[in-house]
Amino acid sequence: MLLGHCAHARFVWNLACEQHQHWRPGRSSAPGYVEQSRQLTEARKAFGWLAAGSQTVQQQALRDFAQATANFFAGTHRRPTWRKAGRHEGFRIVGKRGKQWDVRRVSRKTGEMWVPKVGWVRFRWSRQVPDGVKSFRVARDRAGRWHVAFAVVPQPVPAPGTGAVVGVDRGVATSAALSSGERLSVPGLRETEARRLLRLQRRLSRASRGSKRRADVKAAIARIRARETDRRKDWVEKTSTELARRFDVIRVEDLRIRHMVRSAHGTMQVPGTNVRAKAGLNRSIYAAGWGRLVTRLEQKAPGRVEKINPAYTSQTCNACGHCDAKNRQSQAVFVCRACGHAAHADVNAARNIAAGRAVTAREGPPPGEPVNREPQPVLLST
């Protein structure tokens, strides 16, 4: 039944997507929420399988699409895109608790939520459901695990008020280097897990399409990947909270600029074989975690995150200001050619970032203003 809800929500969303993609300059505008909602009522009359689903779920998908479209035109989000079966399995319920939906605690470890057309569904009570919850989202990840997330707008993490400033540099060997000298790494897959993943991927390429074997291998790969994602997300949450608690101002690189700088100069001066390819892979993995870390920082410490022009932060000596590509002797070692100052390359860069000035106007909302923080998923018991 839950998968049915997901399928209906996806179907309605994709229809809305199609209507909007059909639009070309000169054509009359694509239907908005009110018109789409009317069309949904008609479609439910015509198709029994659609009517068998929950109207609340289907209508909410349209409302979500309208919001996504509004966000796109406001310039804050990308254009809403197609949702795929197996990849985007989820639906949202919005409404009054106790009326359209409900949640209750059954025991210390279990809770139950009431889902339209399904009834009470058990889940593992992994954290407190806050008061004033108006919506929740049920989703199934690629590893086949169900999650429920109750949405609230939490208070930002309070600043320590000490005036402490930190610079954070994204590195390849170190995921995040702090100007305080700490080097933090995203926990990835263990050696044995990575080897198993590689073996499974080889097996997948040999398995014939549509076979049961292929589906099994795919599921096993999804489970390992989910583990990796979970660890990265966990690291991002813990790190962002810690930084927001410890420092008043957090300075990070503005990656949109960094990207251009990097591609123009080509700063990977790493000797050895195959290192470039590996570094590229690592970078892409860390990139995902990095973007999320900055987003979460801006949400937890609104107005306290500053984006810095990252040009030459990795080549400039933090002690004397001498800028030379040769200062960076290897991926990890920084030795200044002018004053002899030696440091870990990422930490030296982080100190330059800490000393930098904000270059962009695109910052978080002013301090104290609550922002929409993403609700944390809760694992459902199955």
Ligand SMILES: [Zn+2]
């Ligand atoms: Zn120097």
